[in-house]
Amino acid sequence: MAELAPRRLILTLYGLYAREEHNWMSVGSVVRLMGDLGVDSAGVRSSISRLKRRGVLEAMRSGKAAGYALSDSALEVLREGDTRIFDRRPVRGSDGFVLVVFSIPESEREKRHTLRTTLSGLGFGTAAPGVWVAPGHLQDEVGRTLERRGLATYVDLFTAHHEGFSALRDQVARWWDLEGINAQYADFLDRFADAQSRWERSGDRSRTAFEIYVPMLTVWRRLPYLDPGLPPDLLPAGWNGGRAADLFGDLDGLLRTPAREHALAAIHAWPAAP
Secondary structure, rough: OOOHHHHHHHHHHHHHHOOOOOOOHHHHHHHHHHOOOOHHHHHHHHHHHHHHHHEEEEEEEEEEEEEEEEHHOOOOOHHHHHHHHHOOOOOOOHHOOEEEEEOHHHHHHHHHHHHHHHHHHHEEEEOOOOEEEEEHHHHHHHHHHHOOOHHHHHHEEEEEOOOOOOOHHHHHHOOOHHHHHHHHHHHHHHHHHOOHHHHHHHHHHHHHHHHHHHHHHHOOOHHHHHHOOOOOOHHHOOHHHHHHHHHHHHHHHHHHHHHEEEEEEOOOOOOOOO
């Protein structure tokens, strides 16, 4: 698996720890924590600047300490992500599907790209040109996301059930790249299979928990968005998603608290935000 981009690790740090610390972290504490993850100061500052330009982070001082807070839009995205990452409910065939049908004029083709990127990022597959499909349990999230991004006026939403004529299992294999998603689950399993034993052997368990947990969550938090969450009877044989979710749950329960202790020790070494 490729190395993780520093900006992705920084976003994980803010999502995990800044939100409970007045939505603020000093630059110094971010540099220190990212150093524990093997990222040098120059890489951290460059990535923070990039996140600021994208409107994810906003500059904020606390006393004499320079720092950053998550923007309101980033906070909203992270709140919705919490449900997908930590509290994804079981899916049922009776949920059916949500369909998105859109038509965007050529004069606004940049909106077309934004809409397609948004739908893909929510876990939609392509059923036909201009027709995207996702499991029905995503309907509310889809509506909120399209409204927040100013795309709702281009879209019609429908709920549906497959009635024929081809086998639905064959259709979903065309609508989504299930083999690619399954391979990413396999990569997750390979990368973190020995994480518990590594932590148990460590002489500094809080730091080691942090060094494992933040990258683990950074890798994992994309998978629930790539995976549409199909019922088990529609998934291919040898699906890795269940085993990967079990491993994530076990490591989350084991490492979250000691990782947090390590992170907060670094954050509290700097002045608290007002």
